[in-house]
Amino acid sequence: MAKKAFISEAVIKRxxxxxxxxxxxxxxxxxxxxxxxxxxxxxxxxxQIRQDFSNFGEFGQQGHGxxxxxxxxxIASILGLDRPHDLIVVGYGNIGRALAGYSxxxxxxxxxxxxxxxxxxxLRDLPEGVEGFTMDGLPAYAASRNVDIAxxxxxxxxxxxxxxxxxxxxxxxxxxxxxxxxxxxSKDIVCVNINMSDSLxxxxxxxxxxxxxxxxSLPE
Amino acid sequence: MAKKAFISEAVIKRxxxxxxxxxxxxxxxxxxxxxxxxxxxxxxxxxQIRQDFSNFGEFGQQGHGxxxxxxxxxIASILGLDRPHDLIVVGYGNIGRALAGYSxxxxxxxxxxxxxxxxxxxLRDLPEGVEGFTMDGLPAYAASRNVDIAxxxxxxxxxxxxxxxxxxxxxxxxxxxxxxxxxxxSKDIVCVNINMSDSLxxxxxxxxxxxxxxxxSLPE
DNA sequence: TAGATTGTTAATCGATTAACAATC
DNA sequence: TAGATTGTTAATCGATTAACAATC
Numbered sequence: 001m002a003k004k005a006f007i008s009e010a011v012i013k014r015x016x017x018x019x020x021x022x023x024x025x026x027x028x029x030x031x032x033x034x035x036x037x038x039x040x041x042x043x044x045x046x047x048q049i050r051q052d053f054s055n056f057g058e059f060g061q062q063g064h065g066x067x068x069x070x071x072x073x074x075i076a077s078i079l080g081l082d083r084p085h086d087l088i089v090v091g092y093g094n095i096g097r098a099l100a101g102y103s104x105x106x107x108x109x110x111x112x113x114x115x116x117x118x119x120x121x122x123l124r125d126l127p128e129g130v131e132g133f134t135m136d137g138l139p140a141y142a143a144s145r146n147v148d149i150a151x152x153x154x155x156x157x158x159x160x161x162x163x164x165x166x167x168x169x170x171x172x173x174x175x176x177x178x179x180x181x182x183x184x185x186s187k188d189i190v191c192v193n194i195n196m197s198d199s200l201x202x203x204x205x206x207x208x209x210x211x212x213x214x215x216x217s218l219p220e
Numbered sequence: 221m222a223k224k225a226f227i228s229e230a231v232i233k234r235x236x237x238x239x240x241x242x243x244x245x246x247x248x249x250x251x252x253x254x255x256x257x258x259x260x261x262x263x264x265x266x267x268q269i270r271q272d273f274s275n276f277g278e279f280g281q282q283g284h285g286x287x288x289x290x291x292x293x294x295i296a297s298i299l300g301l302d303r304p305h306d307l308i309v310v311g312y313g314n315i316g317r318a319l320a321g322y323s324x325x326x327x328x329x330x331x332x333x334x335x336x337x338x339x340x341x342x343l344r345d346l347p348e349g350v351e352g353f354t355m356d357g358l359p360a361y362a363a364s365r366n367v368d369i370a371x372x373x374x375x376x377x378x379x380x381x382x383x384x385x386x387x388x389x390x391x392x393x394x395x396x397x398x399x400x401x402x403x404x405x406s407k408d409i410v411c412v413n414i415n416m417s418d419s420l421x422x423x424x425x426x427x428x429x430x431x432x433x434x435x436x437s438l439p440e
Numbered sequence: 441t442a443g444a445t446t447g448t449t450a451a452t453c454g455a456t457t458a459a460c461a462a463t464c
Numbered sequence: 465t466a467g468a469t470t471g472t473t474a475a476t477c478g479a480t481t482a483a484c485a486a487t488c
Contacts, residue, residue, distance in 0.1 A: 016418035098318035198236035
């Protein structure tokens with residue numbers, strides 16, 4: 001078929017896992033895999049894997065499977081991992097610090113360039129290569145520097161305001177750690193949420209469920 | 221119907237959002253809501269909300285909707301938020317520090333009691349009320365203290381080993397921040413993953429998609 | 441009571457899985 | 465070539481939405 005117009009979110013969410021596994025296989029010097037090999041490793045069906053790939057093109061070779069490096073490159077390209085992304089962190093509290101300090105993103109071309117906080121006292125001990133500014137410095141920063149993605153790590157009460165400011169500055173790509181829905185702030189906002197509390201609550205549920213009803217009550 | 225045996229993961233994942241909204245409504249002194257009110261606020265269908273609730277019992281009153289506090293209490297009870305949970309953090313790096321330092325979980329009855337790391341030099345500046353131990357202290361700790369949930373914040377390479385140790389100590393409830401699938405380590409493991417990279421990659425995809433194809437390419 | 445809104449059954453929609461012809 | 469495995473179409477499954485009788 002090659003390049004469908006609209007692709008379901010379920011498919012997109014699986015791409016990072018494929019990318020990760022292919023990276024491991026590459027590190028193990030595996031050069032070819034079939035959809036069945038991949039399926040085994042990921043505990044999904046081969047059918048699903050082939051369906052997923054077919055949304056984006058034809059990456060395999062009939063009778064021989066997929067070239068690991070090529071396939072990984074294709075997925076990286078789909079996800080945009082083949083070019084650098086400039087990130088800023090807005091809100092330099094616990095999570096903001098964790099993001100700015102985590103170097104692992106760099107391997108996938110994501111670079112935290114600057115952090116912002118209302119409180120100048122917090123802008124100490126910044127990681128190597130990361131600049132710090134108070135919030136009022138954000139417009140000037142945005143005017144002179146490229147910002148691909150903003151990581152919103154402010155308290156819930158500040159999140160809407162920050163999102164509006166970011167949208168006004170043309171930084172509508174938001175990685176949101178505040179427990180609010182920012183997609184309503186503007187039509188242009190592209191937002192992906194990490195809600196740690198929500199995830200913890202789900203674990204709490206399944207921990208109880210497993211105790212009560214045994215392992216059959218667990219998903220997957 | 222009242223209390224279905226097995227409930228889909230999609231339903232469970234929506235419960236924290238309901239709980240959060242009901243908390244806000246409670247703070248606004250709203251005492252009653254209909255499924256239509258809730259649906260409006262959450263941008264979902266009223267039908268879905270009623271279906272979701274009906275998995276667990278009958279929480280509403282025909283003709284009058286739901287009592288906000290009562291409903292919130294029911295959902296809190298389903299998620300286990302009505303009683304305290306003792307947490308430990310294993311791996312005291314960037315994410316581990318963020319988790320141990322974040323006080324917000326306490327409002328929902330989750331308490332980080334201790335942190336563990338292979339490197340004793342890292343166990344400095346612990347938050348108020350949090351103890352620090354090297355990894356070899358984990359068995360003794362588990363023997364003398366209650367541990368409901370372990371937050372695994374170690375590097376990928378250490379994650380399997382840590383999960384095996386935790387499982388051996390009977391701490392099979394894992395909130396996993398390492399990019400590996402720990403559910404295979406043991407049948408008893410209940411694991412919920414937060415994979416920050418995966419989420420960032422998905423954002424990267426949608427940022428590109430929005431640029432290319434406009435807002436129609438976005439989900440939700 | 442009449443109106444509103446639930447809980448639930450039936451219909452629809454979309455995603456996953458199975459099957460298989462195409463072909464390397 | 466023969467065997468293997470893809471890409472894709474068709475069948476199944478599950479989740480979401482619509483409809484409505486029950487009832488507060």
